[in-house]
Amino acid sequence: MTNDLPVDILLVEDNPNDAELALRALSKHNLANRVEWIKDGAAALDFLFHRGAWAGRGNGVPRLVLLDLRLPKVDGIEVLQQIRACEATRALPVVVLTSSKEERDLVATYQFGVNSFVSKPVAFDEFARTVADLGLYWMLINRVPPGIGTPS
Amino acid sequence: MSIKTQLRVAAWLPALFGLVIGAGLWVSWQGVDRARARAEQAELSVRTISELNALTQEFLLYGGSRVAGQLAKQQAILAASLAAARFTAPEQRALLESIRQGQGDLGRLLRLLLQGTAVSRDQLAGALLVKVQDLRFKARQLASREHLEVVQIQRRIDNLVLVALTVLTLLSVTLLTWLSRRLIHGLERLGAAMHRVEGGNLAYQVTVESGDELGRLAAAFNAMTGRLRDSKTLVEERTAALSRRTAELETANADLEAFSYSVSHDLRAPLRAIDGFAAILREDYAPRLDAEGVRLLGVVSDNARRMAQLIDDILALSRAGRQTLRLIELDMNALVQEVWQGLEPQRTGRAVDLHLAELPPAWGDPGAVRQVWQNLLGNALKFSRDRQPAVIEVSGRPEAGETVPGTIFYRVADNGAGFDPAYAGKLFGLFQRLHGMDEFEGTGVGLAIVKRYIEKHGGRVTGEGRLGAGATFCFSLPGGPNDE
The missing domain is CATH 1.20.120.1730 (Four Helix Bundle (Hemerythrin (Met), subunit A))
Known part of the structure; x- marks a missing residue:
């Protein structure tokens, strides 16, 4: 993926296996073409805010962020907070996709304005279906306000 | 003199x-x-x-x-x-x-x-x-x-x-x-000393000036403050020991919480990978696998899923142990209806008769009691799946002769596989199963969670059954708030 192509889905996931399974599920529905996979919270923020390795990136804001909670450097909740704190990304749809079933994570992410909270099922068929449903819903069914998912 | x-x-x-x-x-x-x-x-x-x-x-x-x-x-x-x-x-x-x-x-x-x-x-x-x-x-x-x-x-x-x-x-x-x-003079000295001791200075001593009644009174007073000092020291020691223990327990609890949080996150990911990659193998390499290879991959997947279930159950049990109960009056009829609807996937395509009597309300934590009903009704459904139709009876009554608020008894009975009464003692034990893995799936945690929650409410739970003749579980909950 080059810096010039617009990105539809930002997948923030530190576990390469989970990322591979998610990408496979998305690609089955032709949703994986414009997915950027980033392995830690700090890099995710750099990508979103056009900093560091992504300084000068010209492809605007993605249409969806799939965010894990346990991430190296900056954890998922912190990433969510910073997304909501910034004017350009405030309305960006963020879906937490995590192994956690803990109530406190659920409560915290909703407090910081998450759009959806999805537990990753262990069974692969369920997991694949869940990821595919998410991609289909947010890419094809859901509508976003202007400024989101369009090149700046 | x-x-x-x-x-x-x-x-x-x-x-x-x-x-x-x-x-x-x-x-x-x-x-x-x-x-x-x-x-x-x-x-x-x-x-x-x-x-x-x-x-x-x-x-x-x-x-x-x-x-x-x-x-x-x-x-x-x-x-x-x-x-x-x-x-x-x-x-x-x-x-x-x-x-x-x-x-x-x-x-x-x-x-x-x-x-x-x-x-x-x-x-x-x-x-x-x-x-x-x-x-x-x-x-x-x-x-x-x-x-x-x-x-x-x-x-x-x-x-x-x-x-x-x-x-x-x-x-x-x-x-x-x-x-x-x-x-x-003597009385004033004693009075002043009492005032000081009453003010918290337990170390204060009256000097014994004579061997007369006043002297004896002063000596008795000193002995009394000595005893007071001793018991205060004892109380302080015990309080310190208690707060040490509380701190230890809090640390242990925090450790446990961190552990279960980590389990919840980190133990599931490898299982998902095992199941996921086994599935990919099955899908992408099916032409090159024979029937035995496909079966073996199925075994890998099944075990990954069983382990995932086990992790979920252990976490639920751990939560049951740590959770602080939030007691309110529970509308049991509504609660049981809700749980029954949630069990829809387990009874699709089955003939199940639910006999739900009018249930008296009880006093309990909604999440905990919901889990109790879920486990008991889930068990009843699971172990009666070979029956045509499966009959599940749910009833409740206040304890006979009890004063308000008293104790409320609830009962869940099924006509399922039952169990050998010889092993009734193991029914509520952790990881105890009375059926083979190939008969009924399960982790042996569900009834342990039921017991833990019911006992946390101050109630009791019993189970009886016969092999092939169904099982009946009874549990009790307080009918109203405690006076404590």
């Missing part, structure tokens, strides 16, 4: 003093009486001598035996009274002695006069009269001396009483003042 003795002394000393004064007065009054008696005796002598004087003159003028007889008689009376007289003071004794001599002389002169043998009757008469006058004078002197003595004794008594009263008053006042000062 003890305060009791001192108070006794203070009471008895004036009494003793009074007794001594009384004795002194009695002795003095005796003296007065005796002096009076002596004065009267002297007066009697004076009267007798006057009588003798008159009779002598009568005899000198007229003579005659009648007068002579009376003279002799009066002379005898005077002699008797003088012989009986007793005087103590030397002056009076000397006077008495000279009066006795004078009386002897008078007697001789009178005998001479009465015999009529005197040389000169006139000379004799003159001497006689002089003697009588002299005697009368001396007797009067004696009487007046004794009167004087009476007055002196009385004055002495007055002085004695005055001095005694003064001394007695001074003595009483001094004794009582000293005693009350000591008492008040």
